[in-house]
Amino acid sequence: MLEAVQAGARLLPSVARKPAILLRWLGGARAAQCAGSLFLVFAMFGLPIALEALVDVYPPVESRNALVRLFDRVADRPDPRLEARRRQLTALTWTGGLAGVTALLLAALPRTVARAAEKARALEERADTLSPARTVESVVLYREAADLSVDSAVEAELLAKARTLRNAATSRVRAQPTPDPELRALRGAETMIAPVRAPGSQREHVGVEQRYRVIKEIGRGGMGVVYQALDSALEREVALKELPTHLTAQPEFARRFKQEARMLGRLSHPNIVQVYDLVEDGERLWIAMELVKGGTLADAIERSGGSIAVPRALELAQQIAAGLAYAHSQGVIHRDIKPINVLLTQEEGGTAKITDFGLAKHVASSVHTQEGTLLGSARYMSPEQAAGRATDARSDIYSFGITLYEMLAGRTPFEGEIAAVLAQHLSQPPPPLRHWRADVPERLESLVHFLLAKQPEERPATLRVAAEALAELARDNGVPRTEASRA
Numbered sequence: 364m365l366e367a368v369q370a371g372a373r374l375l376p377s378v379a380r381k382p383a384i385l386l387r388w389l390g391g392a393r394a395a396q397c398a399g400s401l402f403l404v405f406a407m408f409g410l411p412i413a414l415e416a417l418v419d420v421y422p423p424v425e426s427r428n429a430l431v432r433l434f435d436r437v438a439d440r441p442d443p444r445l446e447a448r449r450r451q452l453t454a455l456t457w458t459g460g461l462a463g464v465t466a467l468l469l470a471a472l473p474r475t476v477a478r479a480a481e482k483a484r485a486l487e488e489r490a491d492t493l494s495p496a497r498t499v500e501s502v503v504l505y506r507e508a509a510d511l512s513v514d515s516a517v518e519a520e521l522l523a524k525a526r527t528l529r530n531a532a533t534s535r536v537r538a539q540p541t542p543d544p545e546l547r548a549l550r551g552a553e554t555m556i557a558p559v560r561a562p563g564s565q566r567e568h569v570g571v572e573q574r575y576r577v578i579k580e581i582g583r584g585g586m587g588v589v590y591q592a593l594d595s596a597l598e599r600e601v602a603l604k605e606l607p608t609h610l611t612a613q614p615e616f617a618r619r620f621k622q623e624a625r626m627l628g629r630l631s632h633p634n635i636v637q638v639y640d641l642v643e644d645g646e647r648l649w650i651a652m653e654l655v656k657g658g659t660l661a662d663a664i665e666r667s668g669g670s671i672a673v674p675r676a677l678e679l680a681q682q683i684a685a686g687l688a689y690a691h692s693q694g695v696i697h698r699d700i701k702p703i704n705v706l707l708t709q710e711e712g713g714t715a716k717i718t719d720f721g722l723a724k725h726v727a728s729s730v731h732t733q734e735g736t737l738l739g740s741a742r743y744m745s746p747e748q749a750a751g752r753a754t755d756a757r758s759d760i761y762s763f764g765i766t767l768y769e770m771l772a773g774r775t776p777f778e779g780e781i782a783a784v785l786a787q788h789l790s791q792p793p794p795p796l797r798h799w800r801a802d803v804p805e806r807l808e809s810l811v812h813f814l815l816a817k818q819p820e821e822r823p824a825t826l827r828v829a830a831e832a833l834a835e836l837a838r839d840n841g842v843p844r845t846e847a848s849r850a
Contacts, residue, residue, distance in 0.1 A: 364470060371469030374476055374513065383510040388468075388475040395467035402460040410456055414449050476513055483511040487521060502528050502798055569649055570642045575603055591654060594639075601639060602654045611648040624650055627720050630693060634686030636706060636718040655716055657709040660766070661702035669773030670800060673807070676770040677837040679705075680763075682715040684833060687763060688826035691756040695720055698754060700762035701743040702769060741784045742775040746817050749785040757819035760826055764814025771807075772799040776815070789817070807836055 378384050490504035505525035512518045569575040575592045581602070582589035592603040611617050621641060628638040640651035660679065664671060671679070683705060687697065697704075697720050707713035745761035747754050769775050776793035777784045793815050796808040810832050816822045823829045 364466075367470035367473060368466050371472035374472050375469070377513040378472065378476065381510060381513060383507075384476065384479050384513065387479055388472055391475055391478075392468050392471035395464050395471060398467050399464045402464060406456065406460065410453065414452060479511040479513075483508040483517070483521075486511070487524075490524075501525075503794075569603060569644065570640075570651075575601065575642065575649075575651060577603065592651070594651065600654045601651045602636075603642075604650045604652065606648045606650070608646060612646055617648060620648070626695065630690060630695065630720070632686050632689045633714065634682045634716055635690065635720070636716045652718070653716070655706035655708055655718075657707035657713040659703050660705035660707060660715065660770070663707055664702060664770060664773065671770045673771065673800075673802060673804070674837070674840050676767065677807070677833055677840060678712075679707075679715045679770065680767050681830060681833045681837060683717060683763060683766070684826045684830040686715070686717045687759055688830055690717075690720060691759070691826060696754070696756055697759050697762075698748075699740055699743070700759055700766055701740060702766055705766070741781045742777060744785065744788055745819075746788045747819060749788040755819070756825070757822050760814055760822050760829065761816075761819075763826065763829070764811055764822075767814065768793065768796065768811050771796055771803055771811070774799070804836065804840070806839075810836070 486508040509521035642649040745758040777787040
């Protein structure tokens with residue numbers, strides 16, 4: 364016992380800087396816990412009874428005082444030696460009890476350190492065997508192993524392994540913007556991939572009195588075919604999106620979509636693509652909207668080599684947050700925020716404009732997942748979406764956080780098979796941003812992880828809160844606040 368106590372005393376300075384080992388030690392010292400509990404019970408209930416037995420040792424002291432100078436008044440008071448003895452015994456009891464509990468704690472420490480070392484070795488071996496594709500998990504395991512090691516040399520070796528892997532991962536991300544072979548395809552996917560209309564079947568003119576003249580097809584996905592067209596009435600170019608006929612043929616979908624399109628047409632914000640017109644022609648349905656020629660945010664991420672510079676990412680994030688916050692204030696929830704649904708204007712330092720508001724909601728409610736269907740938005744789904752629960756504006760906040768993460772890291776936090784990605788949204792914390800980008804400010808990393816909280820109530824209450832935090836970070840990084848982000 365004495366040897367164990369002495370060994371524990373020698374280990375204590377090293378363990379004091381290791382919270383992980385301290386928690387294991389205090390939580391696993393069963394003998395000390397039992398002794399401490401018994402001592403507290405005795406000190407609270409048994410000690411007063413024991414001290415009371417001392418009353419018979421020293422009888423009370425009798426004192427006489429003259430009352431009004433005529434009568435003697437006799438009074439008994441406790442002997443002062445009794446009170447001194449009580450204080451001495453109380454101090455000795457507490458000192459002995461605490462010393463005993465401390466000795467038991469110190470005796471348990473060597474065993475705790477040995478078990479922590481075994482756990483650290485197991486974590487290191489597991490990290491050594493993981494494939495290069497699971498670099499982030501390996502880095503986390505090495506760090507956990509370092510936290511459980513009191514040997515400074517072993518700790519330094521484990522941290523060096525973690526740094527080497529992290530630097531290698533950062534280099535791979537910068538050199539290869541889409542490490543997952545599916546990522547580029549999924550970035551371009553809409554809420555679902557389904558037949559829309561065969562190429563070459565588009566009309567040359569659309570609308571009443573052939574108002575819109577189709578120039579060329581500029582995009583195609585599950586939510587429709589997008590054409591560049593000329594509005595002959597106002598002599599301006601527009602984007603003309605034809606919705607899939609297998610959706611518009613459903614009366615309920617068509618009715619709800621028309622209602623939504625009219626509401627979206629009333630949205631007016633510099634960071635939202637403006638909806639101009641709803642065009643009906645028999646069973647076919649089009650939306651005429653603002654033509655934005657600078658490509659998508661997904662294109663910008665790829666052009667930048669896999670990740671966008673921090674100042675530019677903050678500038679774009681402010682604009683996206685401002686547009687979403689405005690839409691939420693008007694009662695509109697996007698439900699499918701991702702880089703492919705953010706367009707950029709063509710001028711230098713183009714402005715971000717969110718598109719496809721409200722469309723995902725109607726597809727989700729009107730079309731069931733079938734064999735061969737690709738859920739292209741899985742990487743950007745909130746946990747409540749992945750679980751099939753009801754969503755609100757806080758779901759957009761989570762998807763916005765995923766989009767900001769991708770802008771900075773060049774990849775989404777969760778990748779792989781769709782089922783695995785959905786499971787990770789529900790239960791796994793996102794890898795720290797600084798594992799991929801060492802130049803990301805810690806405050807920005809913290810904000811992104813705040814946006815990606817698993818529970819909706821743990822995220823920012825509104826996107827206004829996130830926009831203000833982004834604006835402050837942008838000012839710290841020398842980015843002026845744009846007019847669009849102030850709106």
